[in-house]
Amino acid sequence: MKFISQIKLELFDQWLQDPGQGLALAINSGVEHLPRSVEYFNWLGDDDTLSPNSLIHSAPVMMRNSNIVCVFGKCQYMNAVGDPIWMNKSGRFAVPLLRFGPQLIPQPGSLFLRSAFNAVGGLDPNYKQAFDLDLLIKLSKIGKIQYIPVQLSSFRWHDESLSVGSQKVSISEAKMIRQLSLPKYLRLISPLWEIPLGRLIYFAGVVLTAISLLITLSFKKKVS
16 A cells, blocks of 8 residues: 555546547547646556556556556456456566467556657557557567556456457457568568467457356356
């Protein structure tokens, strides 16, 4: 709780008009209108939840090291009724994987340095789903992305979720982002791993959706 005594707590509530040009620009607008005193931030979707004391674990890490541009931790995946189906505890190896593998850094629960976010131009509105991957790769070039072994958030995985329902779009965008981040000589051979990687990510999503559905059906049978 020492962290709480080191900062000035302030609550603010501001309604903003959605620019109506996609999720990335809506988030950029929200960040832009934050009070100047806000140094660290994140955004939460409809299916995202912060864990108790999430900020108490993540904020001090950033406050102690000015080189850190993002902090992330574990994320509990849940089905539609809140039953756990998988814990994402990818660890520090998720950072070097950004350019060559699946995006395993959970955005819910992460904390971003606002000045670094602005320095890389915020979220790219050209991407509808994978703009967080694009942001993380850009941030990794100007600072350190730090993992802490603590659950910071939860995410509901279900059929009606925007992230789950748009999985094919996300996979296609992520492939493009990873390839653009590589040196030209590696881009030429990137299909060697990108094609099987895309199939693996899609299969993993299908499995998670099936597990989520089975657990939900089991829950409904118990309560009926």
